[in-house]
Amino acid sequence: MSDTSAAPAAPAPPPFTAAERAILDALMDLMIPASPDGRMPSAQSLALYAQTAGLTAAEAATFRGGLADLDARAQAARGAGFAALDPAAAQAIVAALRAERSAFLHAFTLHTAARYLAHDAVMPLIGLEPRASWPRGHAVAEGDWSLIEVVRARPRLYRAV
């Protein structure tokens, strides 16, 4: 049997520019800021987009187009780049994107949540070991099988035909 279930890993798209990173940082701070008690780090502080590995070329293009669009909207509405907006103004632009079912916003949300929740610094904080499931797997309790006896004693449920 040949190993054909996945194509060879494609090279990562070119890294984001400093300007794109600034918009991404602002957006990450809007989505996942640090928790009020400081226990959970902000997404921005974890440098989740320091490199573009994990994005397909199409996703990277969606990101770049979306970031440029965000900046253009900010300029049109406030005369400033998105990264310079106050949180309320930035949230208003994000809300508009959400209402439009923006493909960029969906991709950004998915990748940001994925990178954040699988980060070494975050997994232990949400009760997970920082590792893949396989090969060690996980323990699951058998549970109380005595609960089934009352069901076993029930009369037949299925219809005779």
Place this chain on the structure above:
Amino acid sequence: MNNDPVDLLIIGAGAAGAAFAWSMADTRMRILCLEQGEWMNPAQYPSTGRDGELRHLREFSFNPNVRGRATDYPVNGSASPIQIANFNGVGGGTVLYAAHFPRFHPSDFRVRTCDGVADDWPVDYATLEPFFAENDRMMGVAGLAGDPAYPPKAVPLPPVPLGASGERLAAAFNQLGWHWWPSDSAIATRPYEGRDRCVNLGPCTSGCAQGAKGSTDITYWPEAIRRGVQLRTRARVREITVGADGMANGAVYYDEHGREQFQAAHVVVLACNGIGTPRLMLNSVSGRFPNGIANSSGQVGRNLMLHPYASVMGTFPERLDGQFGPAGCCIWSQEFYETDRARGFVRGYTMEIIRGRGALTTAMNGLASGQIPWGPGFHEAFGRLFAHSAGMVAILEDLPEAHNRVTLDPVLKDGDGIPAPAIHYTLSENSRRMLDHAVARATEVLRAAGATEVHAEAPWRAAGWHNMGTARMGSDPARSVVDARGRAHDVKNLFIIDGSIFVTSGGVNPTSTIQALALYIADGMKRNLANLFD
């Protein structure tokens, strides 16, 4: 490419094609299966990496339009509230299924007799029972004998663990006096036939890296190939061809390089699922069959049944850690399975407990539903849901309706230029009432279990896993496509063995019944080889 004629050409290497090929290997005929997808490599399944959940939502998505692999074909689902889910590769849908393995019930084959709706099947539970049992053994089914919702049956392996979620819900079902039972699951809970035991990776639905889940690439196919069956991957069939005598004589397909090939065969067997099979039949147009092969009845593509799902999840104060363990397989309830007209609908549904959901799935579902906000509230809301959620899906019996159908999209095509399927589907009033009932009962049991919040999606848009009825069985050639032995009424050497031939859908996952039916059809062919074309 060696396209020498074969005795038996099977198209599709999924649940049905694998079981059928394995059984027919007894005959020592020249058997070839063409599969548009590839062999999967379990070492590359998502649970082998930290980014597993992300990969499950992208290249391992149930939805072929999201997955977008070169081996997939697109599906136009714009005219359906339920999106088609499938997988194209050796093992087919069993690569990504949850491994739920319930059988249909005796009454599921006698819907007209029992309830005066739809049609009875031309085959019954008792006839299929030996094939259910053989299939359970081959797929390695875990469960517990003694379920009062079924006729007595043996189960090869002990059940999957209850876990915290299952125990809590089981106690709640008991409190309400409702039925529950450990799910029949094609999961090796002990080492079984060369498969290692389940180690509770969690996301069975993105492929099992452990090899504990019974997908047909690791159950039937290795044995079938060892017994001489040939399996050719990256072979996408465009059409079934017919000779001057009206018999099928082979298939035109595209190889992995996109080159057109022709494979001649004496018998052709379709196993492409309830969407792919009618698509192929409708694409197989000839002077003799201007509306698609074996479609003199006009029934090919019609009567599509999708099993509307209700997804109902509860939030619990204490940590349940339901992200571990077989995600979909735990316990089920068939309290509302058989018809009770006082409920306002006919037929019924199964509740299947979902242990919980992974971190990313929890976040994405919560963000989409509004349960998790952007901003400072993210952490509190996520922490309330993740590892604290458990719930269930309700699988509703979907009755056949002629207007629910698969057609060929006039514009959309796959990578080889073959017209793609378009889905035309609406929920019936019976299904809407049943969905309302299922959400209410699920909420009731989740509250009894201690859920502080309950969130429902009904119908569950993404849940078009079960595609049935689009080339149904029957004795009347004017109202059905194949006979009781799976043979097309119009073409004596064309057989269909997948969920397309279901007459009704039951209220359970169909894989067990699809495979039992495939084994039954193979058995019939083997018994009647000398007179197969009479």
